[in-house]
Amino acid sequence: MKFLIRSGPMIALFAVLLCLCAPQAGAWGRDVYKVEGLEAERMAADAVTAKRQALDHLYKEALSRLFRRLARSGDVVRLPLPTRARAEALVASFNVTSEETGATRYAVKAVVNFDRDRVAELFYRSGVQIHDKPGPQVLIIPVHVTAGGVELYDDTPEWSAALAEAIRAERLVKLELAKGSMQDRLEPAERLLALDRVSLDYLRVRHSAQGALIAEYTDATQDAPARFRLAGDSGAGRFEKSVLIAPDVENPFAYAAGLIPEWLDDNWKQMQSHGAYAGVLINGMPLDPPAAPREQTIAIPASAGQAMPELRLAVVQPAMEITPAGKPDPAPAPAVTPVAAPVSAPVPDNAVSTITLEVEGGADQLSISRALARAGPVTAFELRGDGTAQHVVLWYRKDREGLFRALSQNGISIEQNLASNNWRIIFR
Incomplete structure (x- = not known):
């Protein structure tokens, strides 16, 4: 049977099965704000103390699990420390499924449902993007x-x-x-x-x-x-x-x-992070393919009396705001005409390469400019953002691996964005 699937008229049937399975990534209806499988058991001098300690642990564990589920691993540390009081403020319902009480012991199993809007507000105040779309x-x-x-x-x-x-x-x-x-x-x-x-x-x-x-x-x-x-x-x-x-x-x-x-x-x-349908594939093709700038090589001509290329710093886009879940997205801001502030810098007489990088996190322009200026292969760069750099265009000499090593030595890590097929930098 396996051989028939791979050849002959069964190929068409097999392809149909693939199509049916591929686009179901976010359509399960799982409640990502429900935390199940919570258990706690404590022993203390009396039952009241044991119960309080067990519930303290259970609430903190529920909120910790929710944070890990809805935030990227690198963003969890930016969220407030999970406590019982903080968890209770976000809870929509608390359901005890099993409970055992003794003179000095208390054991409980429960399911916690968190309020989506309250959780979204907490993430917004913490400056952390919330991810609540069920995955494949x-x-x-x-x-x-x-x-x-x-x-x-x-x-x-x-x-x-x-x-x-x-x-x-x-x-x-x-x-x-x-x-x-x-x-x-x-x-x-x-x-x-x-x-x-x-x-x-x-x-x-x-x-x-x-x-x-x-x-x-x-x-x-x-x-x-x-x-x-x-x-x-x-x-x-x-x-x-x-x-x-x-x-x-x-x-x-x-x-x-x-x-x-x-x-x-x-x-x-x-x-x-790249759209409502980002990551959903139909026959191997993205349903909502993002625009991905491609790396290209450009030549900067030599100019008399100059030793480095022009250094361009521009502020052209407002800072991105995170809209709490459940609230309509605000109207897009009108486009702003780029305003370049040229600064004198050496111009090489050989060709250099250019690459556009996305910026993870909210590094201020001064900090990231200093780090880029210390990277040897970088000959020019352009920041786009308002107070924080959201995208960086780099002009650099030598090979791309040499550039990445130099950036790493100056506190900038590089990773590939699988959704846009672009590179992103993480400023540490």
């Missing part, structure tokens, strides 16, 4: 590379158990672990490790998922540390990320598996 369902395929070969599914019980525990985390992206049924095992390990599109799609469709990823753990050797790779289709496009596991990590399986929810959620939230 993604199939996680356990792969364990050992000295003796490649093990899949429950053939590697310790790795599979770590994955099963990690994907229980309630995030926007819904994760499912492939158990390794007889039909699943029709796909050989060689094809999965090579990220064969047909093999991943076959498993994805079988499990009614929007994405399929291999969670590949490679054991350490005498010459190299252990390595973890998450790769395949994230349900919103191609995804591949890997990390080396330090030898002193106490539980390397649990550490590696714990990266999966964070990586995929951050990837999905990054997609959300």
Whole structure:
């Protein structure tokens, strides 16, 4: 049967199945403001104290989970510290599902529903963008590379158990672990490790998922540390990320598996930042493709009496405001004509390259200008924003890798924006 799916008239049917599964990313109706599976148990001198301590922990845990679910991992620290009082101010309903009381003991299980508008207001005041669109369902395929070969599914019980525990985390992206049924095992390990599109799609469709990823753990050797790779289709496009596991990590399986929810959620939230349908694919094409400026090479002619290119600083756009969820977006501000403030700088007599970078966070123009000025390959730059730089255009010499290294040495990290296929900088 598997062979028939790959060839002959069944190809059309298979393509239809792919189309049906692909665009369902945000249509599940999951309530992302509901936190379930909360448990707390405390013992104290008396039942009243034990109950207070247990509920304190439960409220703080509920708010912590909500923050991790709705904010990017790098933004969670910008939100206020979770406390019971702060959580109670945001709660819409608190439902106790199980309760046990003793003379000195109290145990409780509960479900907490948070008020969407109040949570959105808190995020707005903290300057953190809220991400509450449910993500795709993604199939996680356990792969364990050992000295003796490649093990899949429950053939590697310790790795599979770590994955099963990690994907229980309630995030926007819904994760499912492939158990390794007889039909699943029709796909050989060689094809999965090579990220064969047909093999991943076959498993994805079988499990009614929007994405399929291999969670590949490679054991350490005498010459190299252990390595973890998450790769395949994230349900919103191609995804591949890997990390080396330090030898002193106490539980390397649990550490590696714990990266999966964070990586995929951050990837999905990054997609959300670029429009209502960003990240939703139809036949591999984005439903709402963002405009992506492309890198190009330009030549700056030499000018008599000058040693550097013109340094251009412009303020052309108002700062972006975060609109609380549930409130209509304000009318777009009228376009502002760029006003350049030229400053004298050396002009090279050779060609340089230019690249447009998005700016993560709210770095002020003075700080980011100083960091850019210290980067050797940078010959000119232009900031666009109002008080904070939202986009930076760089003119630089040498290769792009050399530019990125120089920026990193001056406190600016570089990462690729998967939604716009553009580069973004994070000012630290």
